[in-house]
Amino acid sequence: MARIGRPGLSDEQKREVWRRWRDGQSLSEIGRVLGKVPGSIHGVVAANGGFVPAARTRSAGVLSLAEREEISRGLAAGDSFRAIAGRLGRAPSTVSREVGRHGGREEYRAARADEGAWGNARRPKSCLLQQSPALRDTVAGKLKEDWSPRQIAGWLARTFAPEDGMYVSHETIYKSLFIQARGVLKKELVSHLRRRRTMRRSKNASTAGQQRGCIRDAVSIRERPAEAEDRAVPGHWEGDLITGSKNSHIATLVERHSRYVMLVRVAGKDTISVISALSHQVRY
Structure with missing residues (x-):
């Protein structure tokens, strides 16, 4: 039976995703290296809340x-x-x-x-918030009051004695919020965090040097010649890209003198796909 949809990532590719995510690379950068769309990479990373999973090892006592x-x-x-x-x-x-x-x-x-x-051997391990309903309700209440996870962890340590069992680290709170598969804290509580992130980012992540939202080697529209501006001379074309649902894209070409329009369906919004489709349309 034929598989429906995009093929998933192999175990080796997933390990490469997490290695690059830990190094601070963006979803788009990782996708380009692995030949996958950013959405596929996001699915892998978001499923674990952005937290790099620990490497699995075999116990010394099990059969090899x-x-x-x-x-x-x-x-x-x-x-x-x-x-x-x-x-x-x-x-x-x-x-x-x-x-x-x-x-x-x-x-x-x-x-x-x-x-x-x-x-x-892959058994889910319950965290402190799962084991203690009183602790879970206290943490949820403080989050609703817009306390940060670090503030909550510090307040619990100062307010309760160790034998009370009312202690939890801020990392556990973040994991319980970002990894919804745990089913500990409601997803709505994420909106009370001061940063509107839905998953953990690497400490090495940075947007410095990344041309996000920018066209490489772009020429400003203000630099186009006057004859194109007043539409007096035929032969000047203006292009644009329309993005629809389900990752669909249409490129438009408009001749500025006659207002003749060409619509070209493109496979993706990357440079190679758009230029190839426009070149083919103009030639044929």
């Missing part, structure tokens, strides 16, 4: 892929769980549970079992 391959070979040879466990230096119950979780003797495959175990 090499051990699972040894289990698979032992099962194929008809060895008992105890014999396989003896070669691995593991308890027989560990091998028995591993095989039972991943299809039994007949269906067990090392690669599939390792992939399944890696996926099952």
Whole structure:
């Protein structure tokens, strides 16, 4: 069955997104490097509130892929769980549970079992605000009064004793606001923050040197010749770009003397797409 919509990002591409986001690059810059539209990059970053996820590592006590391959070979040879466990230096119950979780003797495959175990290990961890309704309600109340997360964290530390359990860092409050999948604080509370951001930006992020909203090597409209200004001489064209819904764009060309108009549908609003479409329209 054919896939609908734009293809997603691979795990390697997502790691590259987070590396560049941590370095302070914008969504557009990351998209250009990966050949993706900024909206695709925004979807990955916004899903985690702009917070760079921690690198996942395997616990030293879990079975490795090499051990699972040894289990698979032992099962194929008809060895008992105890014999396989003896070669691995593991308890027989560990091998028995591993095989039972991943299809039994007949269906067990090392690669599939390792992939399944890696996926099952991704368990959501509850934060302090989830564990304590009283703390959550207090934080939400202070946010409604336009307190900043840092002010709230400082006030809690001064007001309550450590044994009361009424403590939380400002980072946890930000994460609970920006990562709505946690379901801890209502999204409406974001509007009470002093900065209207909806996700965390890198400390290295800066717009210095970025030509946002500007046309590179642009020539001011004031510099066009007088003959184009008074529309007396044919042959002078004026272009513009109209953006519609669902990322649709139409370029317009207007001959200033006759007011003849050409409309050209373009695939994107980037320079290459617009120039290529206009050049083709003018030639043909």
